Amino acid sequence: MTENGRISAVLTGLGTCLPARTVTNDDLAQRLDTSHEWIHSRTGIACRRVVDVGTGTAELAAAAGAAALESAGRSSCDLVLVATTTPDRACPATAPQVASAMGLTGVAAFDLSAVCSGFVYGLSVAAAMIGAGTCDSVLVIGAERYSAIVDPQDRSTAVIFGDGAGAVLLERSRRPEGRGVVLHTELGSDGTGDELITVRPGERYLRMEGREVYTRAVPTMVESARRVAEAVGWQPEDIDAFVGHQANLRILESVAKRLGLPPERVIANIEDVGNTAAASIPLALAWAADRGRLTPGDRVVLTAFGGGLTWGSAALIWPDVRPVHG
Template sequence: MSDGTYTATLTGLGTCLPARTVTNDDLARRLDTSHAWIHSRTGIARRRVADPGTGTAELAAAAGSAALASAGRTSCDLVLVATTTPDRACPATAPRVATAMGLTGTAAFDLSAVCSGFVYGLSVATAMVRAGTCASVLVVGAERYSAIVDPEDRSTAVIFGDGAGAVLVERGGDPAGRGAVLHTELGSDGTGEDLITVPPGERYLRMEGREVYTRAVPAMVGSARRVAEAVGWLPGDIDAFVGHQANLRILEAVAKRLDLPPERVVANIEDVGNTAAASIPLALAWAADRGRLAPGDRVVLTAFGGGLTWGSAALLWPDVRPVHH
């Protein structure tokens, strides 16, 4: 996806995290676990959880509005919502999000690729902008995993959190190419569809953690290498690696296989847990706020999720300031 008439540029970044924080100690009061057990196995110390009356659309609309504000825009041509937790099975969540943002009449649709959803959405947005179909696409990753995680299942209740992150992708760019999405690559393997799933007729997510780890690491490593090679980058050229925040052990294993030093790996999982499709934009905003990303930095994004799905993107970091709602 490296050829096209127009340049697709990331121009805005926004987030929304619920106010309520649930710590590992909070979970230990009702589950057979402890902060030490959770943190040593996942890297997570706390996560955000939405109030029962807050839906995925509300989180998505807040993050989307923040991204538009970050870019200095009030509208866009398309709202794309990547989510595993739509508010309804039908209709899609995205039209409600667009209307909540004051964008009634704007094209809007959902995309389902679980934890790879944001990278898939960024790839779709990039292709549509390059083709001239849209001049601007808002890509939102939004999740309310508290709606599908069994609160009594220690294997999943300690991992997931709620939240939303969004970017605006626009036609054109600055002369230095800052913000340009250079290349994306995607993949899937349906033989692993039962490893991360809400079984038919059931309410809660089920996950085979050990097998997911076994499959995730090589898939993320291979995808990251392919997207870097496509733009002529060696591992040492990558200034920041932003992987899906699934588990700190996975991030560390991927970075080690890519020969990336720890200081080039962005990890905010300790504070927010695994937020699925929202994790990469939330991690980008976290890193930008802390001066970990500078305009022009070479950035690789990589994700792995249910389906199984995976994907990566190579981009040059823009001169952008995140907005948080």
């Protein structure tokens, strides 16, 4: 129980899974009208990970989920929630397969679709279910195989997206000093922008209106981050780390600047993995934790924006957690 008597959700485990195969900008330049300099200057991306043929989203998700459980010193949970835009099949959901692959047959499992905002949406749902007493522990996994839906000949999307998975375990609060506590979340959507990021009926590949997405993403992420910070009584100077969805380095820098945050408080690993949609925030958290960029007690704001249009933010206190990589 927290000091005000409410049950809280606490982040106790963090895991990742990245494909072994790296595709560099120079690799893409061999088949596209582009160059490393063109891609890097516009996106901040130098390379991305891509799965081998035959590897599905469920396999990535299960590896990241198992790693998060190991990080928490746990072997099971009450619920497996998989946030993904790229399920292996339209039906059934991916999460039950992921749970079974982890040896968790019988637990609750479902998918959540909010595109690049999926992880923050999942975090919010998980925290609410723990707070309501529905679950004692929830595994939230963001997993994507964008190589399955990106047109390899479309320069506007092929250079941006990568594959990967990241996961966290949330548990009912049993820890002192509030470390790991998810303090507040806020979510939003605007269906009038549903055609900006889409896979249209009868089509295989993702289409994105990049310029318009950028125009909408920056102010929306700024306002969402401000709202969640204000809800927990934080001013910009109180935020130790800002972890935005890793869509584009320009977006991250613009959002941070408008929030009044110095560059050293911005977590960005997009250069090494590209845009991994729902997996990007947990992958960035693990990257930062491995490098000492996040320390126990840090005040952290997460913010995402994605297709739908959807967006969301979360405020939490960073725990004493060691990421495990699957």
